[in-house]
Amino acid sequence: MEIQGLPGRLLAHLGPAIASGELPAGTVLRAEELEAQHGVSRTVVREAVRILESMRMVEPRRRVGITVRPRGDWDVFDPLVIRWRLAGAGRSEQLRSLGSLRVAVEPAAAALAARHASDDDRRELGALAVELTVTARAADLESFLAHDIAFHAAVLRASGNEMFAHLKDTVGAVLTGRTEHHLMPHRPRDYAVQLHREVAEAICAGDPELAERAMRTIVVGALEELDATLTD
Amino acid sequence: MEIQGLPGRLLAHLGPAIASGELPAGTVLRAEELEAQHGVSRTVVREAVRILESMRMVEPRRRVGITVRPRGDWDVFDPLVIRWRLAGAGRSEQLRSLGSLRVAVEPAAAALAARHASDDDRRELGALAVELTVTARAADLESFLAHDIAFHAAVLRASGNEMFAHLKDTVGAVLTGRTEHHLMPHRPRDYAVQLHREVAEAICAGDPELAERAMRTIVVGALEELDATLTD
DNA sequence: GTAGACCCAAAGGTATGACTTATTCAAGCC
DNA sequence: GGCTTGAATAAGTCATACCTTTGGGTCTAC
Numbered sequence: 180m181e182i183q184g185l186p187g188r189l190l191a192h193l194g195p196a197i198a199s200g201e202l203p204a205g206t207v208l209r210a211e212e213l214e215a216q217h218g219v220s221r222t223v224v225r226e227a228v229r230i231l232e233s234m235r236m237v238e239p240r241r242r243v244g245i246t247v248r249p250r251g252d253w254d255v256f257d258p259l260v261i262r263w264r265l266a267g268a269g270r271s272e273q274l275r276s277l278g279s280l281r282v283a284v285e286p287a288a289a290a291l292a293a294r295h296a297s298d299d300d301r302r303e304l305g306a307l308a309v310e311l312t313v314t315a316r317a318a319d320l321e322s323f324l325a326h327d328i329a330f331h332a333a334v335l336r337a338s339g340n341e342m343f344a345h346l347k348d349t350v351g352a353v354l355t356g357r358t359e360h361h362l363m364p365h366r367p368r369d370y371a372v373q374l375h376r377e378v379a380e381a382i383c384a385g386d387p388e389l390a391e392r393a394m395r396t397i398v399v400g401a402l403e404e405l406d407a408t409l410t411d
Numbered sequence: 412m413e414i415q416g417l418p419g420r421l422l423a424h425l426g427p428a429i430a431s432g433e434l435p436a437g438t439v440l441r442a443e444e445l446e447a448q449h450g451v452s453r454t455v456v457r458e459a460v461r462i463l464e465s466m467r468m469v470e471p472r473r474r475v476g477i478t479v480r481p482r483g484d485w486d487v488f489d490p491l492v493i494r495w496r497l498a499g500a501g502r503s504e505q506l507r508s509l510g511s512l513r514v515a516v517e518p519a520a521a522a523l524a525a526r527h528a529s530d531d532d533r534r535e536l537g538a539l540a541v542e543l544t545v546t547a548r549a550a551d552l553e554s555f556l557a558h559d560i561a562f563h564a565a566v567l568r569a570s571g572n573e574m575f576a577h578l579k580d581t582v583g584a585v586l587t588g589r590t591e592h593h594l595m596p597h598r599p600r601d602y603a604v605q606l607h608r609e610v611a612e613a614i615c616a617g618d619p620e621l622a623e624r625a626m627r628t629i630v631v632g633a634l635e636e637l638d639a640t641l642t643d
Numbered sequence: 644g645t646a647g648a649c650c651c652a653a654a655g656g657t658a659t660g661a662c663t664t665a666t667t668c669a670a671g672c673c
Numbered sequence: 674g675g676c677t678t679g680a681a682t683a684a685g686t687c688a689t690a691c692c693t694t695t696g697g698g699t700c701t702a703c
Binding site: 222225229233254256258272277279280286340341342343 | 489
């Protein structure tokens with residue numbers, strides 16, 4: 180999954196530095212400097228920079244240097260970009276953007292899942308809903324988070340749409356970030372758990388409208404809590 | 412925007428070859444072969460392969476070679492991947508996936524736009540709706556397409572959500588592909604144009620529900636026409 | 644004084660050879 | 674049979690040389 184080797188290391192420095200605004204748009208890096216600063220060869224620097232270029236975060240130009248591009252140009256759907264932004268400054272804005280995206284996508288995915296889910300999918304969703312109920316009652320936040328992520332991933336996958344399915348890691352990152360940064364109540368709210376059960380039941384029963392409505396209530400609620408909690 | 416130089420050329424060969432299934436999952440490429448086949452140096456091959464790796468389309472492994480990864484692993488939101496898939500085999504599947512994504516995102520974007528659009532945004536949307544009406548009446552498909560793309564891009568941008576805004580190129584690619592491959596009626600349908608006007612009016616009037624409903628009708632209609640037209 | 648042609652230096656882009664490291668596979672050993 | 678060991682292989686890294694583009698300064702002509 181991760182980029183391997185030295186270019187990966189370099190990327191792990193440059194990416195977050197750019198994403199956090201530490202290296203603002205317009206900053207000019209020079210390949211030679213990067214070599215010296217990180218003690219790596221030309222090859223390594225070039226490969227890392229190429230990757231950043233493919234994410235539209237930098238633009239290398241002859242006789243000028245490697246220019247950091249404005250945030251609006253970045254590939255905001257790239258998993259690495261999302262992770263970097265969630266890690267540092269700009270986390271709130273990223274969480275809000277992702278929140279809106281979830282409001283758009285997850286209800287649609289739930290509706291599709293109610294139509295197209297396989298029997299295995301339905302079984303899995305049912306089981307996960309049970310797990311959620313149990314871990315919520317036990318106030319076991321860690322297990323609850325794991326099952327919550329698995330639940331949303333299962334719905335996205337069951338939708339049968341590959342693009343929705345690929346958002347599972349992103350949604351997982353949002354849920355993880357929310358718990359890690361204590362934006363969650365100490366004990367999952369009962370009505371939220373109840374809504375998850377409703378989604379599972381609606382998908383199992385093949386009721387797209389109900390599945391969509393219940394899922395929308397979940398993600399709208401999550402977005403509203405987010406807005407209420409984030410201060411910046 | 413494009414990756415420059417020789418790595419870009421190499422990418423323009425390898426990417427489509429993988430995306431189209433010409434190089435199926437599990438295919439093992441060797442760096443040395445790629446150098447010989449394309450008459451470029453290791454440097455160039457490595458950079459191109461690194462980019463493909465960052466898109467999760469290949470996985471270089473020592474003592475093995477550069478393995479093509481299964482389609483399910485690819486970064487399906489990467490603009491290059493989308494373009495490559497739209498260009499060759501798998502175009503239908505890509506269009507369907509994108510169609511569902513539009514159904515999820517664009518109505519939500521329209522609703523947000525009705526709340527948050529600036530005065531300039533509203534003016535632009537009004538003007539574009541007029542242009543759409545005129546070019547549709549004149550059956551000027553080329554201009555109609557351009558304005559259609561601009562219209563949807565404007566709605567996405569006016570939503571104020573950066574992630575929605577970034578889907579404009581993707582939506583544009585879908586609309587372009589639809590026209591290029593003659594999946595469109597020779598003359599834009601009147602009711603479709605009327606719906607675009609409704610969206611613009613609703614956003615100008617600040618009516619999220621109406622904007623969302625009208626936009627949903629548009630994209631659902633587009634998806635249904637797509638499903639009816641695509642044979643594979 | 645301004646506009647244009649021209650030239651040079653600076654920075655990325657490419658090529659290449661030597662070397663390093665990880666990993667697979669198989670032969671050999673217990 | 675399972676474990677160790679070793680050699681072969683392909684990617685990974687480094688250092689160096691050279692190519693190509695381009696921004697900017699200079700010089701010239703008007």
